[in-house]
Amino acid sequence: MSVKKKFKGLSDKAVAWLFIGPSVFLLLAINIYPLIYAIRMSFTNFYANKIGREPQFVGLKNYIKVLNKEAIWEKMQVTANFMFWTLLLQAVIGLGLALLLNRKFKGNELLTTLIVLPMMLSPAVVGVFWTYLYNPQVGLFNYVINFFHDFGSFDMIGSSVLAPWSIVIVDTWMWTPFTMLICLAGLRSVPNYLYEAAEVDRASKWQQFIYITLPSVLPFLLLALLFRGIENFKMFDMVVELTSGGPGSATELASINLKREAFEKWKTGYSSAFAVILFVTIFGFGNVYVKVMNKIKER
């Protein structure tokens, strides 16, 4: 084979590898390798800050410890509570706003821009300025609530009853626009002739919503909730800035607890096991969810 022929051109396969090679390499280096490393560490008693101390194999001890620890289940409960309410509120309000903005009216575009502003902010910044909004003495939030009904002085962040709601409210305020945008995209993809046919068949607006709008927008809504679910499962920055996981551990999500175990207590082996459990949980839920979503789409 002459040199000229050798370099004349690359095969399709080679070109394909050339394009995907860097991505595959990066994926292996920064995703797959750390994952395998973390799984390996989860079977040891490794402490990253104890220099010179060799990690020892401890079998399933870390996993048993994590699963038997009452505090971990409390954190999981806090996370589940946070996810349930944020997803529910974001689905309902997001869909409602999308339906509103799908109508043509003056100022529609300006209103859309204003509504999506919160999701453009940094979660840490949002956390910090909501601490001021929630301030019982000078906060706007308390003032507005008391304007409608005088509840007296109440502390959203300092009360164990209200603090979980305080993070739900902020997350909903920040991320409902995301759900709204996805739903809006879904609504705008519904062909008009369906509604025209429904009008001919004398279907009411409610029937049109139930039998045309909702089935059409549902796959989009479910997709938005999948993204939000994954994001909220690993929610960290906004909550840390807002409540630091407090009062006590009332808003300490699993991700915050994981960070504290891994990078403050430096229990690397134990926290790796915890991380693997969280990963399997979200991966398992995600898979089931995607399957359900695909079935709905096929209908």
Next chain:
Amino acid sequence: MILLFVSLFTFSANSNAKSITLGWAAWDPANALQELTKEFTAETGIDVNFEFVPWPNFADRMLNELNNKGKTFDLLIGDSQWIGAGAVYGHYVKLNDFFDKEGISMNDFSPATVYAYSTWPKGSENYYALPAMGDALAWAYRKDWFDRPELNSEFKKKYGYDLGVPANWNQLHDMCSFFQGREIDGQKRYGAAINTERGSEGITMGVTAAMYAWGMEYENPNKPYDMEGYFNSPQAVEAVEFYRKLYEDCAPPGHSDAYMVANLDAYKSGQVAFQMNWYAFWPGVSKEDSDGRVSGFFANPKQNVAAATLGGQGISVVKYSDKQDLALEYIKWFARPDVQQKWWDLGGYSCHNDVLNSPSFPTSTVYAQGFLDSMGIVKDFWQEPTFVELMLPMQEAIHDYVVNGKGTAKGALDKIIEEWVEVFEADGKL
């Protein structure tokens, strides 16, 4: 052009060779140190770069740097609790030989500060830092309100004694309650801004001020790491219950995650009659008295015993630094009595005996006597290499009880011991 690049490179290389970086927390004393250090640069030609990290991130930033063997810092003014980790994990240079060579004697510094900031194991003669900034948790109060005859007579009528520096925590509670919700000059005021912060060390530093005063010990003096009956003794339980009572009865609304800055803000904005804080802030508080505000200061009140929570830091040379010789030169300069005097004059808290024992010291500022009193009664949190692991469960459990109102004080302390036992077992101490 080439010459320009060469000269720029040479300049950069030269300036790097004669410069060091010092890491500390971002607060008032750091600014004073920066001012003081200008004299060091003028004397030696060595530039000192500063990296000041805000308190909430201070420990994370610095300890990660040390654990990663980072070379960012040549000198570190690290918290007293880090000394164990600094020594055991080899982050700090042992300074004994250097002190001997340069004639720096630890006898020239206040014994409490040498013990707390410099030695590991505790009480040994292994020195890993020079005492740099003495500090303890103390109290500031609105002296101008206390001096108002109408308030004093109303208080005396109710409690049977004069408004003034509280002799114990019960009196502190009386006074704080007296001001809680009271209208003064047309504004609603509150009792005390106390430490309740959840994220780093705030509430632990606050509650231990009460626990030490009630006589709490961390462990059996004759059997190290035996905490049962000591850390959760009836006195310790009572102190934690009292701290919760103080929070519930006397803190301003929304003061549920507050530490240094939040306490200062509450005080400076005229919300509270008392604030709990570190001596480091008193020069600023005193200087900023205006609009009729007159601040008084006092050491942590005693209850069963006289005791105060230790703050403050020592200055250490980082083992991973390539410029240890320059860093040591800075320590040699900083240890000089004349420099220590200037340090105090600028608002730093010197630990040097020549400064502290000077006849004019107690009257040099309104908080100087309190500082002297406090430094004689200080107690510190665990200084073990695993102190962060020990701090976190205490933060959570105490916050859960004091702020969240969950469970009992005894239950919180028992839970902390349970977690501490686990930490000490993992560390091979138990």
